[in-house]
Amino acid sequence: MQVFDLSQPIPKDAQNSIMAIGNFDGVHLGHQMLISTAHKKAKDRNLPVAVLTFEPHPRRVFRPEDPPFRITPLPLKLQRFREFGIDIVYLYPFDWNLASLSAEDFIQQVLKDKINPQDIIIGEDFHFGHNRTGNIEMLKNAGFSVTSIQLLTDTHHGIISASRIRGTLQSGHMNEANQLLGWPWEIQGIVEHGNKRGREIGYPTANVALGETIHPAYGIYASWVRIEDENKWYIAATNIGIRPMFKVETGLVETHLLDFNDNLYDKILHIRPIKKLRDEMKFDSIEELVIQMKKDCELTRTICLANT
Numbered sequence: 001m002q003v004f005d006l007s008q009p010i011p012k013d014a015q016n017s018i019m020a021i022g023n024f025d026g027v028h029l030g031h032q033m034l035i036s037t038a039h040k041k042a043k044d045r046n047l048p049v050a051v052l053t054f055e056p057h058p059r060r061v062f063r064p065e066d067p068p069f070r071i072t073p074l075p076l077k078l079q080r081f082r083e084f085g086i087d088i089v090y091l092y093p094f095d096w097n098l099a100s101l102s103a104e105d106f107i108q109q110v111l112k113d114k115i116n117p118q119d120i121i122i123g124e125d126f127h128f129g130h131n132r133t134g135n136i137e138m139l140k141n142a143g144f145s146v147t148s149i150q151l152l153t154d155t156h157h158g159i160i161s162a163s164r165i166r167g168t169l170q171s172g173h174m175n176e177a178n179q180l181l182g183w184p185w186e187i188q189g190i191v192e193h194g195n196k197r198g199r200e201i202g203y204p205t206a207n208v209a210l211g212e213t214i215h216p217a218y219g220i221y222a223s224w225v226r227i228e229d230e231n232k233w234y235i236a237a238t239n240i241g242i243r244p245m246f247k248v249e250t251g252l253v254e255t256h257l258l259d260f261n262d263n264l265y266d267k268i269l270h271i272r273p274i275k276k277l278r279d280e281m282k283f284d285s286i287e288e289l290v291i292q293m294k295k296d297c298e299l300t301r302t303i304c305l306a307n308t
Contacts (some may be wrong), residue, residue: 001082006052006092010114017050017088018042019117021126024053026071027080027161029182030123030152035084037122039161047118048087050108053077054094060212061094070212071165071181074120074284076188090115097124105130107142154180172217184224187213187253187271191264200214203293205239205254206264208271215239215251218280221273225255233259237293238273239299241280258297275303 020034027035031103035049055074061064062216072080081089092098092110092291101109106129108184113115128134133200152160160180168177169185176186181270189208206225218241225236238255257264277299283289294302 001078001086001089003078003089006090006110006114010090014088015116016118017048017115018045018083018119019052019090019115020121021052021128022123023057023162023281024051024077024081024154025057025074026165026181027077027084027183028071028165028180029162030160031139032182033152034121034123034220035086035302037149038119039085041119041121041147045118050088050115051081051086052089052090052092052099053117054092056094058094058099061096061099063253067164067215068210068212069214071162071169071185071214073188073212076186078185095130099211100130103134103138106120106134107139111139111144116169117144119147119166121147121149124148124150143300169214169216172219172272174216174275175234178274184272184274187267187273189213189253189271191267191269197289202288203256203297205256206269208242208253208255208269210251210266216273217276218242218251220277220280220296222256222275222303224272224274224304225257226270228270233272234258235290235301235304236271237277237296238271240273256293256297258301274307277303 002014003006004014018038022031022034024031034096035051039051048175057070068257078089109255111120112254122136136146136148144210165177165180168180174185177279187210191206191208191212193207219239221238223236223238224233225238226233234257236255236257240253241251253271255269277296281292285291
């Protein structure tokens with residue numbers, strides 16, 4: 001998969017693609033319909049499949065004070081694109097200059113001058129340009145072949161959207177979130193050095209900052225964890241939150257891998273919370289905390305083994 005920054009010139013051999021456009025936060029089932037349509041059209045014409053997406057997410061530019069909200073920060077989004085067989089990713093740096101670009105200038109300066117796609121795939125609600133004045137008819141009038149995909153709904157007739165998935169994650173409903181995504185949601189990050197309190201009480205944890213990743217409902221989760229560049233998934237009890245016993249200022253992830261004793265510092269972890277066990281709690285003593293952690297680990301093992 002090739003990734004191009006659209007602030008730079010694009011080589012000719014990276015143009016003339018079948019291209020889907022969107023923010024693609026989550027790369028959920030609705031997004032996958034766009035990608036699947038692009039694949040079908042590309043196969044018929046022997047052309048590469050591409051996506052045009054924007055980084056950072058426009059919401060971060062328009063509402064910079066918002067708390068973290070990304071379902072898929074860029075590394076995870078690119079991973080999903082790769083796994084869904086995308087050949088080319090066009091990353092357009094989103095800033096106030098792009099936000100103020102008229103729809104007509106977006107068509108000329110971005111689509112025609114830089115990418116020149118053979119076919120464009122968009123969701124039926126897609127708009128572009130300053131004040132979102134651009135639409136499918138404008139693209140067609142500009143000479144593009146455009147396919148508009150109807151918004152996908154689930155069995156409850158709810159539209160599958162990034163905002164809906166964010167709500168399920170913030171409620172701790174991991175199974176529902178994963179059903180809407182069409183893949184098991186995960187948190188990625190580098191293991192940082194902590195205060196080693198977990199190790200002192202017999203439950204060493206790997207600490208991972210959430211960064212731009214949305215904060216799920218705080219609590220203890222049964223999880224699967226994979227170390228980058230390894231194929232094995234480990235059962236893990238994961239705390240997401242502020243640790244009431246040893247309070248921290250910003251929510252973070254602390255995961256205890258069962259049956260694992262090696263050093264994890266500075267390694268990248270892929271953490272998949274699959275079921276929330278309980279809320280975070282403040283205990284009257286370290287002894288009570290240790291007793292509860294033992295119970296959490298036992299329940300985590302049962303749940304994970306039942307989901308293999």
